[in-house]
Amino acid sequence: MTKSGDPGTAYQLTLFALEAVATAAPTTHDRDKVDHQLTCHKVDNSASAPGLPLAQEHFTVPEQQTGDAAVLEQDTQEALPIVEYLEKIAGVVLERDTKNAVPEHTQWVEEYRPSTRKGHLYYRYCYKQSRKIKHIHIPGGNTRSHLAQNRKSQVEIAIASGNSPGEIRKLISSWKCDRTPRSAGTH
Incomplete structure (x- = not known):
């Protein structure tokens, strides 16, 4: 528990210890220093979510950055459309006839x-x-x-x-x- 900044309030609960990770951003854009900061502050999510990769492997720093603060970008995979996803999971080829979706009786x-x-x-x-x-x-x-x-x-x-x-x-x-x-x- 940390004390709130307002003098009239009591203690305020915080969910995270922000002091451990809220350090000054690196002034240079060197990947080794960013990785070093992540490992020094023990940013490791393998205990809470073992299926997820480590933070060092999952985030990259862009090569050309303007400004002093480094922004971490998350690598994402291309999402499949729902029909292709179902075909991949189930192994069943679904019929997709968009030319005559509803047959008309004339x-x-x-x-x-x-x-x-x-x-x-x-x-x-x-x-x-x-x-x-x-x-x-x-x-x-x-x-x-x-x-x-x-x-x-x-x-x-x-x-x-x-x-x-x-x-x-x-x-x-x-x-x-x-x-x-x-x-x-x-x-």
């Missing part, structure tokens, strides 16, 4: 309900065109209809075979024209 078939009330579900063909999603109803009735289910499967086959949205739109519009007119006598 065409699909979905079920939809045209109103908020609980009613029938219908199929529609969806595709992206210039960052906007376009929808086209697939005719044939609701999802319980065999005709609608067959047309949905035809659209899915066309998507899987790589047809363009324009070709699939023509296919769907041809089904709209295939409607059989109701007989004139029934309403």
Whole structure:
């Protein structure tokens, strides 16, 4: 414990004996004198942290120094990015596909309900065109209809075979024209 500089305060605890290492900095920039000062004041961290190198080995003094005080610089290794570090530790090569990080679906078939009330579900063909999603109803009735289910499967086959949205739109519009007119006598 050392006494504080203020007359009205009691003793103040210090964690380190600074007098042992707080000596005047060397006036010349000679590495041997710096090493000699470090060893004279017993700056050795091997007892508290055996994995760390000694202070003399871990710090270097720059060759060209301006001013009177010598500044110690710590040698550091180049840090690896986290992915390379994990690959080094685990020995596993991680996939890094930055070109297509998230696959985008440009065409699909979905079920939809045209109103908020609980009613029938219908199929529609969806595709992206210039960052906007376009929808086209697939005719044939609701999802319980065999005709609608067959047309949905035809659209899915066309998507899987790589047809363009324009070709699939023509296919769907041809089904709209295939409607059989109701007989004139029934309403």
